[in-house]
Amino acid sequence: MIYDLIRSNRTYRRFEQHVPVDRGTLEELVDLARLSSSGGNLQALKYILSCGEERNGLIFPRLRWAGYLKDWHGPEEGERPAAYIIMLGDKEISSHYSWDHGIACQSILLGACEKGLGGCMFGAVDKKGLAEDLRIPDRYEILVVIALGKPKERVVLEEIGDSGDVKYWRDADGVHHVPKRKLQDLLLDF
Template sequence: MLKDLILQNRSYRRFEQDKAVSKETLSELVDLARLSPSARNAQPLKYILSYKPETNNIIFPHLGWAGYLKDWKGPEEGEQPAAYIIMLNDTSISSNFFSDNGIAAQSIMLGAVEKGLGGCIIGNVEREKLQRKLDIPSEYKILQILAIGVPKEEVVIKDLDKSYQYWRDIKGKHHVPKRSLDDLIIDL
C-alpha cells in the first residue's frame, strides 16, 4: 500500500555500509524517475550512479548531513551510504527543471523503500567542488544527491509539539515531529 511505503520512507542518515547496492538496483530506481511526470515533458534530469567505495569516498566529504544535529558531522565509517545517485539538470535541454527534482527524488526513494533500502535526499552539497572532483561536464548542474543504502537507524514520527526540528534521543533513535492533518487543512 502506498501509505505504508510513505511511512517507511524517512530520511535515513546511518547505513549498513558493508551491504552493497548494485548498479542494476540504482538503474531500476532511476527508471522510476524516468517514468515519472516531468514539467512540459522536457525531461532535463540526468543521473550519476555511484556504487563503488572509491567514488563514494569522493562524494561523502562534500555533503552536509543534518542541520539540526549541530554536533554531528555525518555518519562515521561503517555507517556511510553504500551508494549515491547524483541528480543533475542538463542545461542543454532546459535551464528550468521546475519541480522535476522533487518528483523524481520521491519516486526513487519510494522505490528504494520497496526494495528494503532507505535513503536521504541531500541538498546541502558543495556543488562546485564536487563537480570539479568528479569531472562532471559544465552543462550538468548538481541539484541534489540521494544517499542510498540499508538503514542502520530507527526513525520514528512524532506529533509536533513545540518544535518541528528533528532530534535524536540518548539511544540514537531519530525523532521526526509532524504537524497534524487538522493543522494542514484550511477550511474556507
Template structure:
C-alpha cells in the same frame, strides 16, 4: 506494499549498514522509475550519475551536509556511511530550470528504495564544484541533489508536533531519530462539506 505503508516507511535515513553494499544495477533501476514520472512540458531535463564504487563514495561523502538541526554531528561514522549515491543534475541544454521535476524524481526514487528495503537521505547541501570535478562534469550539468542510499541502520520515529510548534528533529536514546510532524488538522485549512 500499499502506498500509505511506503510513505510511512520513507523516512530520511542518515545511518546505514556499510557491510551490506548496494548493487549499481539497483540504483539504475531506481533512476529508471523517473522515466515514468510527470515532467514539466515533458522536457525531461534531469540526468543522473549512479555509483556504488567505494573510492567514489568515499570522495563524495565529505562534500555533503548531513543534518542542519544537528550542528555538532558531521554525518555518519565509518561503517554507517552510504554504500551508493545518485547524483541528480539539470541538463541546462534542455531546460533553464528543473521546475518541480527534481522533487517528483526524489520522491519516486526514495519510494522505490524503500520498496527494495533500502533507505536514503536527499541532500541539497553539497559542495557542487568539488563534486563536479570528481566526475569531470560538463558545465551544462547543474548538480541539484545527491541521494545517499544504503541499508538503513537507524530507527526513525514519527512524533506529533509538540505544543510549542518546534519542528526540529533530534536523536534520542538508543540512536533513535525523532521527527515531529504536523497533524492532518493542521494541514487542512478548509474542508467542504464540513464535518
C-alpha cells in the same frame, strides 16, 4: 498500500555500509524516475550513479549532514551510504526543472524503500567541489544527491509538541525522532 510505503519512507542518515547496493539496483531506481512526470515532458534530468568505494569517497565529504544535529557531523566509517545517485539538470535541454527533481526523488526513494533500502536526499552539497571532483561538464547543474543503503537506524514520527518545534532529534538510544504537524493544522477552510 501507498500509505504504508510513504509512512515507512523516512530520511536515514546511518547505514549498514558493508551491505552493497549494486549498479543494477541504482539503474532500476533511476528508471522509476525516468517514468515519472516531467514538466513539458522535456526530461532534462540526468544521473550519475555511484556504488564503488573510490567514487563514494569523493561524494561523501561534499555532503552536509543533519543541520539540526549540531554535535553530529555525519555517519562514521561503517555507517556511510553504500551508494549515491547524483541528479543533474541538463541546461542544454531546459533551465526550468522546478518540480521535476522533487518528483524524481520521491520516485527513487519510494522505490528504494520498497526494496528494503533507505535514503537521504541532499540539497546541502558543495556543488562546485563535487562537480570538480567528478569532472562534471558545465552544461549540467547538480540538483540533488541521494545517499542510499540499508538503514542502520530507527526513525519514528511523532506529533509536534506544544512548542511547535519542527526540529528532528535523537534520543539517548540513537532513535531518530521526526516531529510532524497534525493533518488538521494543514487543512485550511476559507
